[in-house]
Amino acid sequence: MNRVINDPEKVVEDMVRGIVAAHPEMALDSANPRVIGVATKKPEGSVGLVTGGGSGHEPAFLGYVGPGLLDAVAVGEIFSSPTAKSFLDAFKAADRGAGVACLYGNYAGDNMNVKMAVKMAAAQGIAVKTVVANDDVASAPKTEREKRRGVAGEIVMWKCGGARAALGGSLDEVIATAQKAIDATRSVGIGLSACTIPAAGKANFHIADGEMEVGIGHHGEHGVQVTKTVSSRDMAKMMLDIILPDFPLAKGDEVSVLVSGLGATPLMEQYIFYADVAEQLEAAGAVVAFRFVGNLFTSLEMNGITLTLTRLDDELKACLAHPCSSIGLKVLA
Amino acid sequence: MNRVINDPEKVVEDMVRGIVAAHPEMALDSANPRVIGVATKKPEGSVGLVTGGGSGHEPAFLGYVGPGLLDAVAVGEIFSSPTAKSFLDAFKAADRGAGVACLYGNYAGDNMNVKMAVKMAAAQGIAVKTVVANDDVASAPKTEREKRRGVAGEIVMWKCGGARAALGGSLDEVIATAQKAIDATRSVGIGLSACTIPAAGKANFHIADGEMEVGIGHHGEHGVQVTKTVSSRDMAKMMLDIILPDFPLAKGDEVSVLVSGLGATPLMEQYIFYADVAEQLEAAGAVVAFRFVGNLFTSLEMNGITLTLTRLDDELKACLAHPCSSIGLKVLA
Amino acid sequence: MTTAVSLPLSDGRFIVDALVATIRANRDYLSEIDAATGDGDHGINMAKGFALCAERMDAEDVRGASDAFEALTMALMDDIGGSMxxxxxxxxxEFQLAFTGRDTLDAALFGQALAAGVASVKELGGAKVGDKTLMDTLVPAEVAYRETLAGGGDFIEALAAMSTAAEQGKDSTKDMQARIGRAARLGERSIGTVDAGATSCFLILKSMADSITRRLAP
Amino acid sequence: MTTAVSLPLSDGRFIVDALVATIRANRDYLSEIDAATGDGDHGINMAKGFALCAERMDAEDVRGASDAFEALTMALMDDIGGSMxxxxxxxxxEFQLAFTGRDTLDAALFGQALAAGVASVKELGGAKVGDKTLMDTLVPAEVAYRETLAGGGDFIEALAAMSTAAEQGKDSTKDMQARIGRAARLGERSIGTVDAGATSCFLILKSMADSITRRLAP
Ligand SMILES: Nc1ncnc2c1ncn2[C@@H]1O[C@H](COP(=O)(O)OP(=O)(O)O)[C@@H](O)[C@H]1O
Ligand SMILES: Nc1ncnc2c1ncn2[C@@H]1O[C@H](COP(=O)(O)OP(=O)(O)O)[C@@H](O)[C@H]1O
Ligand SMILES: [Mg+2]
Ligand SMILES: [Mg+2]
Ligand SMILES: [Mg+2]
Ligand SMILES: [Mg+2]
Structure with a gap:
């Protein structure tokens, strides 16, 4: 696979160098180069927001730092949790005396590193509370929701938590809003071609041309089913058929729809897919109140698409509409 | 190649359906579905801005419609100029009595269709003036600049023209600013893998794994050289070595740097490349005043990267900083 | 049965029907040629336009030549875009305009339409003979048609001369270096394959010559 | 030469050197196993951490066991992230803490460090034997070590028992269905390959057993 890189073992270092060069406002004083954040301080005394995760999902995670969104992000190796130390340094960078909300995804490594970092932060007098995203419906049955992974639904969690913090919410309020957002969110993905971790040099999973993997994970974790590639319309149907039994929508329910390409999917196809999703949701009586389409949460050059639905109430609607600015998402005032 | 589409012959129709579904404010009254624009009218009496081009370059062209940017876009088939009729309908949609600036790229088809549409518009009393982007340095020698194609530099042209119009410029002023912007802009691309027009079903050009095509066109037009794939650092050097002899920078010159992935290039790699470009430009004494990194002007799922430099003066700086909002580009106030 | 020198335009749709069939049959071939020096879509573009023309003609139950050429013009201009x-x-x-209000197609009327068509393409595209475009087919074909008539040839002979010159013109593009259009970028690498537009133009002129000749001398 | 029952910790860095060499040598193998049920990076992650440990040890000219395990701990905790x-x-x-302030490594001290290490991993990761993780190697290995000593075995015998049990534990993961970590998602498809973490854990325990045994009985 042809790539635009220098040293395959140093892609994360080199990317962070580029991020900071292109967005000087994201360079923190932190001695830890694996922490990226907003140097322009938000109001003193407001809750700090942190996330972290493996690299290769850009613009997630570091692309969601900015006004109305996150304060600091711990940056891991490709598809691998950041260190406990990086999470701790992110907490320190984000803390403004009102505590830190760590909103991250449910992966073994992240769970453990956050756990250790929270312990270390407590020893240093920083209060950290966590919300663990588990929106990936295909990753575990409904009866074991605590095992489900966090995927693109994390963006909705960050957006709502970020808005609540910007609106002056306390740590408990920010945590409650973020938790509500992720509880109201479900995602599923379809993979159409694999991706390769640069240092590994070859893909560690494979999707044949003409086949697709339904319910694939963001790191190529096997999904629920491998089938022949179907039309966009049928993909939308299959994905809704996975989400909706878990998460029934009543007539008139307002939803947010987030469609993300996985990396190599042309934006054209993402919009084709969006049209099919919206049509089927509306046929089912749902009202689409917010829409986000683009390469919002990717997996290197994987080809495929993810669908994320959030059932909205007035609070979540106000939070989604709140202005924010970041590499991955800008909502204008 | 696996795709998220319905009918390969109808991808443009289906995409437009998705754009309008996801961005209801972009649905025009126009009876012509191949015209997309901002339905929320800008100030009466301000200059209308139009572009148009083949599809497959999303977010270009239709993703640059919005406040501070374009008013209406004529949408062509994949990699094929829109019809004269669509350009004409876009002129009609954009006209607010102050005339229309049509800012488009130098391709045979677009030239002819715009020419015919301008004639038809004149017959209907709509004044249209044009600027033809020719920023692609690799597409013709310096002595034949009029033959060069327009590529990602069109974004800079639209942004500056759009700002001038938003600031109340007359048709001649908008045209002058857009012309100045494109005259100050140079681009070059490197291709790392080909793309396939859905209706064609197979790629019409080929880039071997381990090789790259320097100076490739946005539709896979052959470049100036096929070489072994080099590091990001060396790609940056090769591209600057193509641009700078055409467009020498003096010490202290302020520039805008726009880096775009061609479709399948991970954002991570775009930032790695940006870091290398910025480092080499700064070593050459240039001052990077504006930066844009992302999938800004793509070619379906082509893998590769483009670099666009613009030499800035105070007017262009003010125009780039002016707020705008669109799918492809948002600049906050 | 003797050979006619003219035919009624009122059922002249057959000329366009033949064009539609020709282009559809050569869809993949034209794209393949375009792939060598261009972007590989020439057949797709052409087939789409001509198929839409057929739809328009059927929808409006077109019979006459003028209406048929109007449907073709509109399909090309309003529906397909591109260069083509x-x-x-x-x-x-120009064929539509030439045929409008006329009852009979003869050698002179065809020659008038052809000359106007060539002039129009020349004005719009700005390409010259030798640039490796469809002008390399069109210009010599029109000259051959005109000179054959001037030299005393009849309609059928002039059409045959047009076909032959069109084919030679098309073949002449093989050794040319493109100076216009996408292929120009290739420089010397554009030498060695015939031009896609020159090829479709040959197919078009030959189709018109053949279908008209078949009616004149069945 | 007779067999020793203890060795000085002041030059105990060799234990960590051997670990570094083992993990580096098995980099690609570990990634390959991980690819079958996980994301194929286990070898990369591990090799990166252990290589950084070697750098730290060289930079600080580490000699003793406690400092060597501190370098390893810091490299893993501060530099590599992931689960590992x-x-x-x-x-x-726990090895670092157990060895700090001590001069001599004997069977009891190693057993104390090992037990504390297993407890710590259990607390943090929450995995149980049978979940198809490194716990399937670690838990039986610690039990075998402890019981061998309790049954009158010496340091070398206990280390050998630990190695053997670790290998059996590792092999036992082959027929298990993963219930934790990335592989859990696979369900029944996770059956049939050994677990990557269980394998690296076996390599680690075996390396420690071998390197210590070689010093005790050269
Ligand atoms: N200015 C021009 N005048 C005449 N013919 C042209 C001109 N530009 C391009 N062509 C013709 O267009 C053909 C390519 O057509 P097509 O592939 O359908 O369009 P595109 O180049 O937009 O993909 C070329 O082979 C050439 O013959
Ligand atoms: N909670 C846990 N407790 C113990 N071991 C675990 C746990 N979660 C994962 N593992 C181990 O981690 C291994 C995978 O490690 P590695 O590939 O380096 O990390 P990742 O899964 O983040 O890619 C698995 O093979 C398993 O043995
Ligand atoms: Mg991993
Ligand atoms: Mg084309
Ligand atoms: Mg073409
Ligand atoms: Mg792994």
Missing amino acids: GPLYGSFFL | GPLYGSFFL
């Missing part, structure tokens, strides 16, 4: 939309659109527009 | 950073980091932290 305006170029072939302007070309066929 | 905290899990193996906590594991080796």
